[in-house]
Amino acid sequence: MQPTSPSRREFLKQGSGVLIGALVFSSGPIALLAPSKVWALELSALDEATGRALLRFARHLYPHDTMEDAVYAMVVKALDKGAADPGEKKLLVDGVAALDRAAGGDWMAKSPDRQLVAVKALEGTPFFGKVRGTCVTALYDNPLAYAHFGYEGSSWEKGGYLQRGFNDLKWLPDPPANASPPLARPGA
């Protein structure tokens, strides 16, 4: 590809875009983290329509109904980064086109059930594998996902869980001391 001077018109035509969304659950754990209810993801390789379709595709692959789009946008962000490579970009753009073909028209405009049928039809394709593999690492490994699932992440800087609930489960009886001794004290 020839490098061209990126006039605004060219820039738009070549299509990088911005994904904008709003948090749905105003009182959820992610809302507590977020500085604003609106989130935006600037895309550098993909256009907005492709970005939106990929986000929806990721929601079908890993449907967590109460998880914000803002978390799924992490998948689009990772895919967009990879799409700096023209081959990867083509894989994604062609993949979205294949969804449209499988759905017999605009995939995004179909009902969720019909969308899912098209997703299943693409299982086993490189496009499907690419998005699914990216979901595994990008969707579940970020602070927003941690907050959604209640996973606490790095703990050493807080002194671990020794004084923070490593054994705070109360809905089962505590094992006896010979199976689970009390905390050993040095010199005790």
Next chain:
Amino acid sequence: MATYEMNDDSVVAVIGSGAGGGTLANELCQKGVPVVLLEAGKRESRATFVNDEWASFGQLAWTDKRTTSGTWRVARDFPNLPAWTCKAVGGTTTHWAGASLRFQRNEFKALTNYGRIGGANLLDWPLTYDELAPYYDKAEDKLGVTRTHDVTGLPGNNNFKVLYAGAKKLGYKNVHTGRMAINSAPRKGRLGCMQIGFCFQGCKSGAKWSTLYADIPEAEATGRLDLRPESFVTRIEHDDRGKASGVVYFDKDGKEQRQKARVVCVACNSIETARLLLNSQSPQHPNGLANSSGQVGRNYQRHMTGSVYGIFDKPVHMWRGTTMAGIVTDESANNPKRGFAGGYEMETLSLGLPFMAAFLNPGGWGREFASAMDGYPNMAGMWLVGEDMPQETNRVTLHPTEKDRFGMPIPNVHFDDHPNDVAMRAHAYRQGKTIYEAAGAKRTILTPPYPSTHNLGTARMAATARDGVCSKWGQTFDVPNLFISDGAVFTTGGSENPTLTIVTLAIRQADYIADQLSKQTL
């Protein structure tokens, strides 16, 4: 810290700094033996370890390309990652969970006890439990294993509470917080456990034993250890008389180096140990060094493994605290009435959210997968680990065409489950599931084996040179000053996590090597 010349042929060259090599190097240094310790990985520390699963994997794991074949599911899910071991100073002792169980007496006599089993290349170990017992004592003391030597057990975390409740309802008798090389209180310069979690990511408190911050600094303090990180050994050389003369390696700048040695000890974790021997072929050793038996690379064992996760209607927060927080040992004895030979352990396990997504059901997607992940905070987890059958066809070989950046053929790991492994796994899954259901699980998930962390048997000990690669001292039959010092020597795998036995054999081997050196027989 010592520095030896490349042409100094009085040194013992130890390749690999994990449970086998790191221990052996320290024990030799304590006895006055000069050691060059070659380690492929970098030297990390408690300060550089991170509580972040993917980042830590990138920091510690051995991710050089390997290929796989065979019918095991790992070949489908992780075709280029057959094993989850480490490339770092300290080797896989940076990553291990700390479970430190002795082999059972009978497990050293698998052939005698199980009889001939079709397709299995069973053999008795050329040594007995009684020969090892005093060394098990030393190893337990070195590691500070809980519930041995008056070391108190660790307090159980939430994940253990669930295991305990369910296992007791099933009538299991031996359920406790395990024998762990994790300090329950400060001991031997290492802190007590802070229940950080992230045992697999390098213990930031140092409560868990690792050669990285236990044996290697001790060895350095003797002034006899020359530790060379980022040194990738590609060949062991021998002289005309058939004795090992030194090793060829690539240093951190990619420069080829040749270290002479009086004795060479290989402790690269079974896959790389076999690869290195096979790649050291010569006119005298056309099928690989020390391979007149043809057994190098064969009998690759990875333990029968699998995991069970239970989802409850209340929180567990299994990630809090020690990863392997407790054990049920009732199924570890050989009891053929269950329909298979050998036994297995059930040990708690937890994965963080990122690795749970990667390992819960590799390749899985859709509502069933997502709904299981939705249960993550309410999950309890256990790992099943049992003896698998040695098979000659389960094998590490050199790839016919693909080479690494040093021009060394990459390894292929071939594995097929033996019917005995399959029967044991089915039994273990059923028992694990029943434990969690007894504790009130609303749903249980059976997770397939992860890439292997227990890699055993590819240079096994045997009574005769026909049946194996090395003697009961780990001394190769073909090359008298070449030793195998890691889990590759295991004749059979037992049902226990292997590290304690690897350390035990290394301490014993150090005694033998030092003795032979003093007698001028090496």
